Amino acid sequence: VTASVEERQYRIGEVAERVGITPRTIRYYEERGLLGAESTRPKGGHRLYTDADVTRLTELIRLRDLLGLSLEELTGLAEAEEARAALRDRWDDTESDSERLRIVEAVIPLIERQLTLVEARQRTLAEFGAELKAKLESLHERRRELSRP
Amino acid sequence: VTASVEERQYRIGEVAERVGITPRTIRYYEERGLLGAESTRPKGGHRLYTDADVTRLTELIRLRDLLGLSLEELTGLAEAEEARAALRDRWDDTESDSERLRIVEAVIPLIERQLTLVEARQRTLAEFGAELKAKLESLHERRRELSRP
DNA sequence: TTGCTCCTCACGTCACGTGAGGTGGC
DNA sequence: TTGCTCCTCACGTCACGTGAGGTGGC
Numbered sequence: 001v002t003a004s005v006e007e008r009q010y011r012i013g014e015v016a017e018r019v020g021i022t023p024r025t026i027r028y029y030e031e032r033g034l035l036g037a038e039s040t041r042p043k044g045g046h047r048l049y050t051d052a053d054v055t056r057l058t059e060l061i062r063l064r065d066l067l068g069l070s071l072e073e074l075t076g077l078a079e080a081e082e083a084r085a086a087l088r089d090r091w092d093d094t095e096s097d098s099e100r101l102r103i104v105e106a107v108i109p110l111i112e113r114q115l116t117l118v119e120a121r122q123r124t125l126a127e128f129g130a131e132l133k134a135k136l137e138s139l140h141e142r143r144r145e146l147s148r149p
Numbered sequence: 150v151t152a153s154v155e156e157r158q159y160r161i162g163e164v165a166e167r168v169g170i171t172p173r174t175i176r177y178y179e180e181r182g183l184l185g186a187e188s189t190r191p192k193g194g195h196r197l198y199t200d201a202d203v204t205r206l207t208e209l210i211r212l213r214d215l216l217g218l219s220l221e222e223l224t225g226l227a228e229a230e231e232a233r234a235a236l237r238d239r240w241d242d243t244e245s246d247s248e249r250l251r252i253v254e255a256v257i258p259l260i261e262r263q264l265t266l267v268e269a270r271q272r273t274l275a276e277f278g279a280e281l282k283a284k285l286e287s288l289h290e291r292r293r294e295l296s297r298p
Numbered sequence: 299t300t301g302c303t304c305c306t307c308a309c310g311t312c313a314c315g316t317g318a319g320g321t322g323g324c
Numbered sequence: 325t326t327g328c329t330c331c332t333c334a335c336g337t338c339a340c341g342t343g344a345g346g347t348g349g350c
Contacts, residue, residue: 160329160330161329161330161331162329162330172329172330176331176332192331192332193330193331193332194330194331195329195330195331196330196331
């Protein structure tokens with residue numbers, strides 16, 4: 001597949017550093033089918049990635065870290081990123097308007113699911129934080145009582 | 150160790166269910182030194198836990214799940230729960246006021262560290278949520294454009 | 299040509315999951 | 325006594341970490 005515009009390519013080490021993971025993780029995700037290996041790569045040849053790949057990986061890692069999802073759960077939500085990437089990359093290409101509409105309408109519920117998960121976690125975290133603050137308050141209180149002569 | 154008040158005791162399965170984990174996880178934490186096995190238990194005898202143990206475990210699991218901490222990192226923060234439990238359990242016991250003050254002043258910075266971690270995660274989650282909402286907005290916009298005749 | 303990064307096995311590790319076979323308390 | 329839950333190995337799994345030995349591009 002040849003791009004009309006000459007796009008900057010990255011090697012696995014640079015991608016890993018930008019995303020904040022190791023090359024091993026990227027290879028593992030590819031091995032498990034999460035990243036879609038380029039079929040063009042010759043056996044033993046170096047892997048090459050685009051800016052879109054970096055964005056996609058960053059999103060995946062964020063979902064993994066912030067929501068604690070397994071790779072299997074990630075695979076489901078990752079479809080959203082794939083479709084969004086398809087939207088972004090092929091927006092000006094040969095896709096028809098009806099095809100674009102189909103992609104948009106497929107992506108919306110996936111992003112909504114992500115948002116639901118994030119908001120649920122935000123609520124439990126807020127609750128936890130409130131409890132910690134209450135604990136701190138009562139500890140300070142006790143310290144004041146014990147410090148009094 | 151005999152308690153002055155007859156305290157309700159729980160077996161590992163009941164504790165696991167209340168905390169939302171499996172008995173295996175509890176045994177593993179004990180094996181790794183996170184839970185402090187009762188030295189009184191005979192080899193092969195059943196493990197028994199108190200309400201204080203359940204509370205402690207719940208806090209540990211919450212830190213693990215919400216912050217994604219490793220068991221080694223948990224061990225550090227767990228000292229806070231241990232000390233707080235000591236405070237709660239032995240508050241009316243033989244401890245002197247100076248000893249109580251020492252415990253309180255040891256616990257405060259540990260809870261503060263927990264709060265710092267929780268607040269940091271709250272911020273990144275809020276940022277993520279905002280990005281997701283922005284994405285949804287632009288997707289809805291695109292859908293409107295494409296749906297227009 | 300020299301480094302550097304990359305490649306593919308392949309074994310190790312962390313945090314448990316999952317039986318296998320056996321013992322203990324209401 | 326009968327179930328049920330518990331016990332201790334011990335091997336399996338998931339998500340990578342970590343070399344071992346070798347090849348590829350500026």
